[in-house]
Amino acid sequence: MNEQVFSSTDPDQLLKELVGSFTKFERSFRKRFPVMWLATLLAPIVVSALLLLFFGFTSGWGFAGRLVSHAFLTFFVFGRFIILSGAEAPEGAYRILMSPLELFGLVTYLDFMTALFVTFHMGFLFRIPWLGPKIATLVWDGKFVMDAQPWIKRFAFIGLVAFVMFPSSTTGSIGGSIFGRLLGLSRFATVGGVLVGSILGNAVMYGLSTQMNNYISKDDMWLKIAGAVLIVALCIAVEWRYRQVRKKFLAKEGVEAGDKSETQEETKE
Numbered sequence: 001m002n003e004q005v006f007s008s009t010d011p012d013q014l015l016k017e018l019v020g021s022f023t024k025f026e027r028s029f030r031k032r033f034p035v036m037w038l039a040t041l042l043a044p045i046v047v048s049a050l051l052l053l054f055f056g057f058t059s060g061w062g063f064a065g066r067l068v069s070h071a072f073l074t075f076f077v078f079g080r081f082i083i084l085s086g087a088e089a090p091e092g093a094y095r096i097l098m099s100p101l102e103l104f105g106l107v108t109y110l111d112f113m114t115a116l117f118v119t120f121h122m123g124f125l126f127r128i129p130w131l132g133p134k135i136a137t138l139v140w141d142g143k144f145v146m147d148a149q150p151w152i153k154r155f156a157f158i159g160l161v162a163f164v165m166f167p168s169s170t171t172g173s174i175g176g177s178i179f180g181r182l183l184g185l186s187r188f189a190t191v192g193g194v195l196v197g198s199i200l201g202n203a204v205m206y207g208l209s210t211q212m213n214n215y216i217s218k219d220d221m222w223l224k225i226a227g228a229v230l231i232v233a234l235c236i237a238v239e240w241r242y243r244q245v246r247k248k249f250l251a252k253e254g255v256e257a258g259d260k261s262e263t264q265e266e267t268k269e
Contacts, residue, residue, distance in 0.1 A: 018181065023123035025187075040120040044113040066098055070106060079172055080107050080198075083205035084212065100209035104202050111164075111198035112191070114173035119187045119194075122177065138175045145179070156183040157193050164197025165204075173198065 030037040056064035074082045086100030098106070118125070126132045145152065145163060152159030160183060164176040173194050180190030 018178070019123070019126045021181070022126070026121060026123040029120065037120070040116055044117050048113065067106060070098055070103065071110060074103075074107055074110055080202050080205050083107060083202060084209045086206075086209045086213075100206050100213070103209075104206045107202050107205075108195075108198050111173040111202075112195050115177050115191045115194035118174050118177040119180070119190050135174065135178070138178050153183065156185055157189060159183060160185060160190065160193035161197040161200065164194050165201035 026037075052064050052067065055067060070082065074080070078085075083100055083103045086098055086103045122135075125135055152163070160176060160180050163179050164172070176194040176197060177190055180187075180193055185193065
């Protein structure tokens with residue numbers, strides 16, 4: 001079931017509407033469903049801590065440490081591109097990198113937990129001094145995608161899945177959670193759409209990673225370093241191209257909006 005659709009064409013007004021909506025919802029949600037509110041707030045922290053303890057005792061604390069380090073790299077640097085760095089190691093060998101399948105599970109888990117938290121507790125994030133403006137930029141990106149691809153509005157859930165699948169820093173779980181609200185999807189549908197998009201997008205990266213490992217020797221350190229550099233370059237290239245397309249589109253929209261306003265003024269005169 002769809003909820004409020006945010007259709008304001010003014011970026012500042014759109015942000016105010018979105019902040020107001022999330023803040024109002026969270027207050028009402030906490031009052032009406034205190035147990036669920038607390039569960040969605042604490043689940044990412046509690047479940048993650050329990051999983052780290054489990055893997056620490058069963059697979060070793062070195063593996064638990066790699067989970068933490070790769071989670072930070074995923075969240076702040078590589079996104080789902082980190083799956084491409086996965087490498088299978090010989091049995092019994094100590095390795096720094098995780099396997100493609102392990103990274104697939106890690107990235108999917110991070111996307112799901114982030115979407116669960118953000119969708120239900122976004123209200124206060126907008127008001128955090130440094131983080132708020134960063135998240136606000138995702139609102140502009142979501143609005144840009146909706147304006148550039150009108151079909152997304154007609155197929156909201158499919159549009160959200162496609163949005164999350166695209167490998168850009170703006171289209172991850174946080175951006176997808178905001179985008180789902182812009183499309184008017186319910187919060188549960190938004191979390192579901194982010195999860196489906198994450199699984200499909202990560203599956204593509206997993207397939208590419210396994211194919212790459214068929215041609216790259218596990219013992220060739222220089223190839224691994226070159227591969228890491230290539231992944232970073234790919235992240236930068238995709239992000240740069242996305243920004244360029246958005247810049248051109250917004251510039252075009254600005255010119256057209258200016259022409260329309262001038263025409264309206266001339267008509268009034």
